[in-house]
Amino acid sequence: MPVSKRKNNRNLIILVILLLLGLVFFGQTVFLKEDKKTEEKETISRSENTVDELIQEREATGNKITVNFGAGKTFVKDLQAATPYEALKTMASQEGWEIKTKEYKYGLMVEGVGNLINSDKGYWTYKTNGQPGKIASDRYTLKKGETVEWEYVQVD
Template sequence: MSQSKNARSAEKNLLTRLAACAAALVLAVSVAACGGTAATSGTDAGPDASQEQQATISVSVTIDATAAEGESTTVDVDLPENATAYDALVATGADVNATDSDYGMYVQGIDGVAAGDHGDMSGWMFEVNGEMAEVGCSEYQLEAGDAVVWTYVTEFTE
């Protein structure tokens, strides 16, 4: 008789444990379905939110292909801090053909207008805030408010 009493007790313990496991599972599924985290407002995401959001800068980029009978367009773009003149060009959405060189990225063509299309000395040059850069476009770090101008030239002169 003590064996049947022990068996009933073991069965009762097993059922209690199974019920507890089922309750824990239901609770876990409920928490997961609700997102599993406490609600936060959109404006205060905690002390680390500023570190997670990368600072950005706004610059204007002009692509001037008028020397090749093209158009001149200007686009304002937002970029991460430390972005380069090359990054800004790519951010405009223009079709950029570039290759890596010893001096950084060399822009071979923009929107189908390529170096050499209008003579041996034709190609793309860039300047920032009205001054020619002394480094390659992928090396020139921009600052907020900079104006980058990409100009297609048919003859390079210094």
């Protein structure tokens, strides 16, 4: 192969390599900037959610709380509480009931209210807005206007 053709081929290869390197550098610069913008938007969004949650927690007032002991013995109050457990604890304090709890990895379990203790005959459970609690009662954050019902469920 003549020398001039080799030089042209070598120059062409060098040009292609430089062009590819330029595209890679340019692409990284553009995409890295996009990633940073996305991360900033996600951080701002998470911050706004956290602020909203804190505001809702502070405004958690006017929650209707029901404690149903069964046999027609039901207590209803409107009070301020951040969690279903706190609502029960506040009501128990006002009514003079003793609450028994047990700490587990995932939160508190109410084992007794007054003279009704969890056993093979029944157990305590809670609902928010008519739906069974899906997490421990001390971990669920009440929102303004939500209802809480604590109930001793008898096992037949």
